[in-house]
Amino acid sequence: MRVLRLLKIFRIGFIFGLDEFLLAHPEASRLKRLVNTIFFFRNLGSPRAIRLRQALERLGPIFVKFGQALSTRRDLLPADIADELAKLQDRVPPFASKLALDEIERAYGKPWDKVFESFDPVPVASASIAQVHFATLPGGREVAVKILRPGMLGVIANDIALMDIAAGLIERLWADGKRLKPREVVAEFSKHLYDELDLMREAASASQLRRNFAGSPLLIVPEVYWDYCTTSVMVMERMTGTPISQTDTLRELSIDIPKLASMGVEIFFTQVFRDGFFHADMHPGNIFVSAGGQYIALDFGIMGTLTDEDKNYLAQNFLAFFQRDYRRVAQAHIDAGWAPKNTRVDEFEAAIRAVCEPIFDRPLKDISFGKVLLSLFQTSRRFNVEIQPQLVLLQKTLLNIEGLGRQLDPDLDLWKTAKPFLEKWMSEQVGWRGFVNAVRTEGPNWGAMIPQIPRLVHRALNENRLEPLEAELRTLVRLQKSRNRLLFIAILLLSALIAWQVYSG
DSSP, X not given: OHHHHHXXXXXXXXXXXXXXXXXXXXXXXXXXXXXXXXXXXXOOOSOHHHHHHHHHHHHOHHHHHHHHHHHTOTTTSOHXXXXXXXXXGTOOOOOOHHHHHHHHHHHHSSXXXXXXXXXXXXXXXXXXXXXXXXEEOTTSOEEEEEEEOTTHHHHHHHXXXXXXXXXXXXXXXXXXXXXXXXXXXXXXXXXXXXXXXXXXXXXXXXXXXXXXXXXXSSEEOOOBOGGGOOSSEEEEEOXXXXXXXXXXXXXXXXXXXXXXXXXXXXXXXXXXXXXXXXXXXXXXXXXXXXXXXXXXXXXXXXXXXXXHHHHHHHHHHHHHHHTTOHHXXXXXXXXXXXXXXXXXXXXXXXXXXXXXXXXXXXXXXXXXXXXXXXXXXXXXXXXXXXXXXXXXXXXXXXXXXXXXXXXXXXXXXXXXXXXXXXXXXXXXXXXXXXXXXXXXXXXXXXXXXXXXXXXXXXXXXXXTOHHHHHHHHHHHHHHHHHHHHHHHHHHHHHHHHHHHHHHHO
């Protein structure tokens, strides 16, 4: 089955003449002429960009998503290709309306007209995984109904299997293979892709994001109607707005475009550092703008999460970059174990400075993060820095945000926009606010943990588990020290209060 899928990929690529991209180098001109002469019967009259888009659509959802990601990188692609791939964001060919109605009947166990008061059979949006129809619930509430494409599981399983085989070959045959962890990256991508096939999971993600931004002046998230959600059908509030890619229309509506671009950066950093839960598919086809100038998020199939350790590491690195403290960046990589312990900090620092220093104090229109990341990739290769698969989605999202910002406001200074937010977040995590938050979180556990010390000692002696005991004791000692510090602060505050009362009396 996998061999057949691989042959299909090669066949479609050949039919649409994608070998043109491989043979575009001047040194391959003779081979290109030979291929075109032998296979003269191919109809390659359409422009190359159209043929590329059509090939990706024929190949299926994974390739469509690849094209969607590329479409936001206008700094890396020729204009004709970027314009054509942008159509993949919201113009993927829909599947037949009858299939959509059949899926509704399977999901609910009854005809569509027993579920909805009205249902528009013409889809309003069609993506690689699902498509959306407008409908009305009993009582007149207008909703958007997202329906999974039929037969997706088999196609995705085959494509993921091929990607895994390719990743395994890269690990074995390429010197950098193990450092790049391609199989782990594929596994991470696969996990999120399979998550997209469960619309109940997507509904839960939308609900969580809506709670995170409840009452926010930045972002609106549609309400999910749980009584109508299944694994293959999701029903949510119908949203009205202007696609964010239609900048001329937004200007006609008196939307402040530079402010909108700045808000996008703030939304990104809020999701990442405040919540550790972020929308990881923020291409222009998934974002509307309300009449009041707020972002409207759509399509919650790909969401990323970060641990507290990841957030702290990233915040430290971002701030160090913004402050041009490249030594701190280098040291953070070594401390985190991402770079070997024997790495010379001064050499690593100099290499990072050479990549990053030229991009500061420049607007987005003069910066290509794609090229910066490529340079950083080459630097990481030189110093044997390991790729972190859990951050692949974050890197993809950051590139999407940059592409979006470039479309909205090429003069946006990403650094100046993000720096105040990160400084505030770090003060809340590391400063006295961070201490208070940590005490509030961990304090209730202290009373339960400290009395356990005698039992832990007895159990460790009986089971000869001295090393685990030492680790647990060290944890308890740290907690006790924190408790002592808190007690000391409380005594100081109480003393100050008593002194103030005596003085004021």
